[in-house]
Amino acid sequence: MTPASAHRLSELLGCRVVTRQGQVLGVVKDVRIAPTVAVTGHRAELIVVGLIVGNRHTGAFLGYDRQEEQGPWLVRTIVQRLHKDSGYLPWDQVSEVDWSDGVVHSSTDTLDPLTHANAT
Amino acid sequence: MTASVPGPRYDAALNLLDRQLVDTDGRLVGKVDDLEIAVDASGAFRVSAILVGPGALGPRFGGRIGDWIVAVWARLHRDERPIPRRLPMAEVVSVESAVHVTRRTTKSAGEVWLDEHVIDRIPGAGHDPG
Amino acid sequence: MKRLFAVALGVLTAIGGFVDIGDLVTNAAVGSRFGMSLAWVVVVGVIGICAFAEMSGRVAAVSQRPTFDLIRERLGPRIGFANLVGSVAVTFLTFVAEIGGVALALALATSVNDLLWIPLVGLVVWLVLWRISFGVIENVFGLMGLALVVFAVAVWQLTPDWDVLWQQATATNPPATEDWLTYWYYAIALFGAAMTPYEVFFFSSGGVEEGWTRKSIATMRSNVFVGFPLGGLLSLAIAASAAIVLFPLGVQVDTLGQVALPVVVSLGKLGLAVTLIGFFAATFGAACETGLSVGYSIGQYFGWQWGKYVRPRQAARFHVVLLVSTILAVGVLLTTVDPIKVTEYSVVFSAIALPLTYFPILVVANDPDYMGENVNGRGANLLGLIYLVLVIVASVAAIPLMILTKAGQ
Numbered sequence: 001m002t003p004a005s006a007h008r009l010s011e012l013l014g015c016r017v018v019t020r021q022g023q024v025l026g027v028v029k030d031v032r033i034a035p036t037v038a039v040t041g042h043r044a045e046l047i048v049v050g051l052i053v054g055n056r057h058t059g060a061f062l063g064y065d066r067q068e069e070q071g072p073w074l075v076r077t078i079v080q081r082l083h084k085d086s087g088y089l090p091w092d093q094v095s096e097v098d099w100s101d102g103v104v105h106s107s108t109d110t111l112d113p114l115t116h117a118n119a120t
Numbered sequence: 121m122t123a124s125v126p127g128p129r130y131d132a133a134l135n136l137l138d139r140q141l142v143d144t145d146g147r148l149v150g151k152v153d154d155l156e157i158a159v160d161a162s163g164a165f166r167v168s169a170i171l172v173g174p175g176a177l178g179p180r181f182g183g184r185i186g187d188w189i190v191a192v193w194a195r196l197h198r199d200e201r202p203i204p205r206r207l208p209m210a211e212v213v214s215v216e217s218a219v220h221v222t223r224r225t226t227k228s229a230g231e232v233w234l235d236e237h238v239i240d241r242i243p244g245a246g247h248d249p250g
Numbered sequence: 251m252k253r254l255f256a257v258a259l260g261v262l263t264a265i266g267g268f269v270d271i272g273d274l275v276t277n278a279a280v281g282s283r284f285g286m287s288l289a290w291v292v293v294v295g296v297i298g299i300c301a302f303a304e305m306s307g308r309v310a311a312v313s314q315r316p317t318f319d320l321i322r323e324r325l326g327p328r329i330g331f332a333n334l335v336g337s338v339a340v341t342f343l344t345f346v347a348e349i350g351g352v353a354l355a356l357a358l359a360t361s362v363n364d365l366l367w368i369p370l371v372g373l374v375v376w377l378v379l380w381r382i383s384f385g386v387i388e389n390v391f392g393l394m395g396l397a398l399v400v401f402a403v404a405v406w407q408l409t410p411d412w413d414v415l416w417q418q419a420t421a422t423n424p425p426a427t428e429d430w431l432t433y434w435y436y437a438i439a440l441f442g443a444a445m446t447p448y449e450v451f452f453f454s455s456g457g458v459e460e461g462w463t464r465k466s467i468a469t470m471r472s473n474v475f476v477g478f479p480l481g482g483l484l485s486l487a488i489a490a491s492a493a494i495v496l497f498p499l500g501v502q503v504d505t506l507g508q509v510a511l512p513v514v515v516s517l518g519k520l521g522l523a524v525t526l527i528g529f530f531a532a533t534f535g536a537a538c539e540t541g542l543s544v545g546y547s548i549g550q551y552f553g554w555q556w557g558k559y560v561r562p563r564q565a566a567r568f569h570v571v572l573l574v575s576t577i578l579a580v581g582v583l584l585t586t587v588d589p590i591k592v593t594e595y596s597v598v599f600s601a602i603a604l605p606l607t608y609f610p611i612l613v614v615a616n617d618p619d620y621m622g623e624n625v626n627g628r629g630a631n632l633l634g635l636i637y638l639v640l641v642i643v644a645s646v647a648a649i650p651l652m653i654l655t656k657a658g659q
Contacts, residue, residue, distance in 0.1 A: 006168065009132055009155035010180045030134055033167055035127035041210025041222075044127055048157070048165035052131060072616060072631040075638075091165075117129040135619075138323045138330070140315065140553055147564070151322070151553030172553075180327050217313035217620050231554075234566040238573075244381055245562045 007099060015102045017053045017089060019109050026053040026085065028104060032117055051094070051104065053111055054086035087111025130215065132167070140218040141172065141207070149207075149224050153177040156206065167209055170219070173228060175204030198229060260473040261480075263392030268481020269488075270536035271351035272344065272443040272597040274529065275590055277485045278509040280436050281492025282502055284425055285418035289486060291437045295444025296482035298640070300474050301633045302608055305615040305626065306450045307470040310457035312624045317454040318550035321610045333606045334551045338544055340603040341448045343596040345540035346579045349375060350589025351533035354506040359526045365586060372580035375537050379572050384459045384558040391535030397528035400513055400521055401487040407516040410494045418493065427500070435651040435658050438644050439594070442601030444485065445641070448543040450607055455546040459559045464624070491516075504590060541579075545571045594657065602648045604641040612638060 009031060017025040030052035035044030089104075089111055096105040130136055132155060141149040153176035158168040175197075178189035194202055205228060213220045227235070239245045280288050306317050318337075322330035350364070352371045357364035378387060418425075424433035462470065491512035492503060503509055506529065513521040542558075549556030549568045556568040583589065612634045615626045626634065652658075 007157045007159070008171065008176075008179070009137065009157055009167075012157070013133060031132040032129060033132050034129040035125045037125055041208070042213050043209075044125060046130070046167040046209065047160075048167075049129070072612065072626070072635045074635050075613065117131050117135070138327060140319050140323075140550075147560075148553060148555040153327075153553075177327060181331070182328070217315050231566055234570055235563060238570055239563060239566040242380070242562075247381070247561065249383060249559050249561060 011099060011102075012051075012097070012104075015097070015104045017051065017104045017106055019106050020095075021109070023109070025089070025106060025109075025111060026055055026087075028052070029054040029086065032088070049091050051089045051091070052086065052114060053089050054083055086114055088114050128215070135215065136170075136219065139215075141170070142218045142220050143222065143224045144213065144220065145223055147224060149221060150205070150228070151177075152219055153204070154180060169209060170207040170212070170221075172205040172207065175202060196230075257469055257472055259389065260469055261477040262396060263389055264473045264477025265392075265480045265484070266395030266398070266531065267388070267392040267535055267539075268478060269395065269398055269484050269532045270344075270446070270539075271347050271533050271589075271593050272446065272600070273485045274351070274488060274506070274509055274532065275503070275593045276436075276439050276443040276597050277489040278492045278496075279503040279594075280440055281489035282496035282508075283428060284433065284436065285493040285497045286415050286490060287418050287421045287424060288433070288437055288440055289419045289489060291440040292444060292482055292485050292489065294640070295441050296479055296485075297633075298441075298637045299445045299449060300478050301630065301637060302445070302450055302611060303453050303478065304471060304474045305630065305634065306454040306611050307457055307462070307474065308467055308624055309611065309614055309621065310454040311462040311466050311470060312464055312622065313620050314458055314462075315620075316458050316546065316550055317451050317607070317611060318547045320614045321607075322551050324610045324613055330551060333610075334547060336603050336606050337447055337451070338547050340596070340599045341451070341540055341543050341547065342575060342579070343592065343599060344446065344448060345537065345544060345575065346582050347589055347593040347596045348533050348537035348540055349576075349579050350583050350587075350592055351506070352530065352537055353583070354589055355526055355529035355533055358507055358510070358529070364589070365584070368583045369580055371534075371537075372576050372583075375534070375541060376573060376576040378538060379541055379558075379576075380562065380569065384456065387535070387538050388456070391531050391538065394531035395528060395535060397524050397531060398484050398488075400517065400524040400528060401484060401491050404513040404516040404521060405487050405490045405494065408491070408494050408512070410490070415490065415493065425497075431651060431655045432658055434647065435598075435655045438601045438648050438651065439597045439658070441640075441644050442599070442604070442648075443597040444482070445604060446597075446600050447603050447607040448540050448600075450611065451543045451546050452539045455542070455550070455557070459557050461559075467624070506590070541572055541575055544575045545569075598648055598652060598657075601641075602645045605638070605645050608634075608638060608641055 012031055013028055015028045017028060019025060028051050031048055032050040032052065033046040034049040036047050038045040089106055093106055093108045094104055095107040098105065136152050136155060139152045141152060143149050150172040152170050153173060154171040155167055156169040156171055158166045160166055174189050174193035178186045178193065180186065181189060207221060211222045213222060277292070309320070310316050321333050325333060349368065349371050353364040353367035356362070356367045356371070424430060457470070488509070495512035495515055496503065496508070501508065510522060510525045513525045545568045546556055548571050554567045555565045557565060562569050614620055616631065618625050
């Protein structure tokens, strides 16, 4: 049974992330999700806890942005150089998601540094 | 800010999207073609289901190709206003190199059609693998 | 003891299964036109296929995910689809060449025109893929392919001047009858013949078909590091036989019969008979592999149940793809296109498609979330990076060279 207010992850990906002043921080490249106390079936429910924001013109990270030492070094260096302006936007810094326009409104002007999803 | 709960966190596009779905019998079910996000009363965005099939994959292609894929799928689908094949998150058992889900009991519409009209007409379709 | 037998079987099957129509035709053609001066390309190609087959085999053993599954997952649906189209096109072209090769081998053996054999070969290939188990296909055609050792025997029997051959192999210039452009064009063709993309799809999917786990890695490595180089030696033997017999006479290789000529010259009718068995095994085995690879790639992109490890009823879409591919391949061949020409194009297009396949494998083989502690070591990564650069260079240079040399004329 599809919930009444349901969207797709693909609608979030590619949304422009815009500050209150209208500056574009980047586009949504990925969505970080984390378990909550609620349980569904075999596992905890997963909710969105933040957005990975990056440059619109470069493609996928292929996973290199989040693992420090993943080889081979040449590929890692090129990918990290292409994505040097990326960062992390915690969900509590998101003021609004405009689904129809494809815009995420941020309440902060700067992004946090990007770390691995399970980094302590 | 929600309290931290123990358990792995994921980057949805990297760890979940486009992963293979495998059921508890080891059968391949499809790919995670998209994820359904439900907005809670409290405003939290919850991952509610996995979406599978051309109806879910088409929009990710974007552009005219994507529209065409969805159009063809909608035309061939039995229902008037079809929704993509949906696996609620409750059926996910674990997330590893593939996403493991509970045992499948039904096939997709496309598979059933091919089974009836092509494969079952060739002798040996039900034989055990060598 | 049983373990030893399994390892030996794996190695022997890898040797006999290494050569396909692309290797047969390209090595003989190169030997007849360039002597042994392009032998180094075979060595480079074999090292490359060993490195990447090991990587894709290790990924399949550790994660139970075959190569094409990972391509869509890493590159996303759009780029993954472009990759699928390119890879399937090249693999299908190779499938056409292999079926044509089987028909040519049968035509040589029976003097019945190859065009008449084509529909029958298509039907039998499809029947084998429908009914015969994966393991039986691999082992039967792999072992039968060992008949191609006859080329090594022929080279020995011809008592060549080894100094001359060594001179050719280490020469820094192409022979007088050829120029640099055709030299590099054929280098790329030979490279593509040794490092066919379908081999990696097939090898990793086969690993999943056979249920490889971490424990299978050692056996997999012995197959790759012992079997593939010895198979590469067979390729060199084919080239050498042509270099010894055909090169001095200026005879170019245009038909499968000419590929066998040096063996006939040195070992007579018996040699020819063994050669024909080898041709049949190599091409029929490779026809099965390429046909399956088309099904594997498409099935793994969409997430369908694929493979011969389940009943056909459980993998309906996979088997429909196999059926349609075989019908289409037979259709293409019935337009009387020359299978040798198709082969020559398929190896060059293989070289062009190589980066599509190898880049995702290199990335995934390094991902600890997937591979745990079995990620690539320094050595594998060094080799992987060097070859990534090589395959990109070869891929980019292929089309201009094809145009400039009019496909090697």
